Amino acid sequence: MKHSNKIILAHWLTILLFILLFLTNSCREWAEKGSDWRAVWLNLHAWLGIGVLLLSCIRLISRLTTSKITSVYNSKFMHTLHAIMQVVFYILLFIVPICGYLRFSSRGHMLTLAGQSVPSLIEKSDWLHALGKLGHGEIMQGVVLTVIGIHIFAALYHQFIKKDNIMARICR
Ligand code: HEM
Numbered sequence: 001m002k003h004s005n006k007i008i009l010a011h012w013l014t015i016l017l018f019i020l021l022f023l024t025n026s027c028r029e030w031a032e033k034g035s036d037w038r039a040v041w042l043n044l045h046a047w048l049g050i051g052v053l054l055l056s057c058i059r060l061i062s063r064l065t066t067s068k069i070t071s072v073y074n075s076k077f078m079h080t081l082h083a084i085m086q087v088v089f090y091i092l093l094f095i096v097p098i099c100g101y102l103r104f105s106s107r108g109h110m111l112t113l114a115g116q117s118v119p120s121l122i123e124k125s126d127w128l129h130a131l132g133k134l135g136h137g138e139i140m141q142g143v144v145l146t147v148i149g150i151h152i153f154a155a156l157y158h159q160f161i162k163k164d165n166i167m168a169r170i171c172r
């Protein structure tokens, strides 16, 4: 059984956005501190992250409203593990960008779009910044990369060793 078209599109667009998010973060780090370029890369990073959040909303609604996809596993243990991994993914897909926004706006940064500032949803705040850093710092980076690494490894294992053609479930 295949995932719905919306899920498939959101899955591959999210991967593209994740690559761009890691790239823009690196470009920001390479840019000189206090320079205009550093602010430009951060703003771009923030908008790409908001894109992930919007896609995750569509994806979650689609997931909850379309018929349940069957598991590729027969064993109850693997079935549960598979479900847990997907829940972990969905939690990360919301927590990471929301904490990114907290880290960004609690320092008084303003998002800009076509030269115009977008009003912030939160005030400057030390505790919100600390919370944002907790869910959007080096620990988050490690967790996200580990979960994605396991996911890709599992996909490759299924596709090439178990040969159950799992990729067809997430391709049009
Ligand atoms: C799923 C989406 C996102 C991913 C995968 C992501 C990824 C990252 C990564 C890997 C870092 C470096 C963390 C560190 O070394 O401390 C970072 C930093 C940051 N991100 Fe994101 N990000 C996302 C969304 C967002 C959003 C939506 C915003 C703001 C609206 C944002 C704002 C920031 C800020 C302010 C920093 C810290 C920059 C600094 O050190 O001054 N991110 N992000």
Ligand code: HEM
Binding pocket: 003, 007, 011, 014, 015, 018, 059, 063, 072, 086, 089, 090, 148, 151, 152, 155, 166, 167, 169, 170
């Ligand atoms: C090249 C990288 C990737 C490959 C080859 C890949 C492969 C797959 C495959 C084959 C499935 C179907 C599994 C099934 O139906 O049981 C799937 C589902 C899924 N993948 Fe990936 N994936 C990749 C990257 C990512 C990334 C970066 C994320 C999240 C940040 C992600 C999140 C998910 C989620 C949540 C599902 C469940 C379907 C859904 O509700 O969207 N994947 N992936």
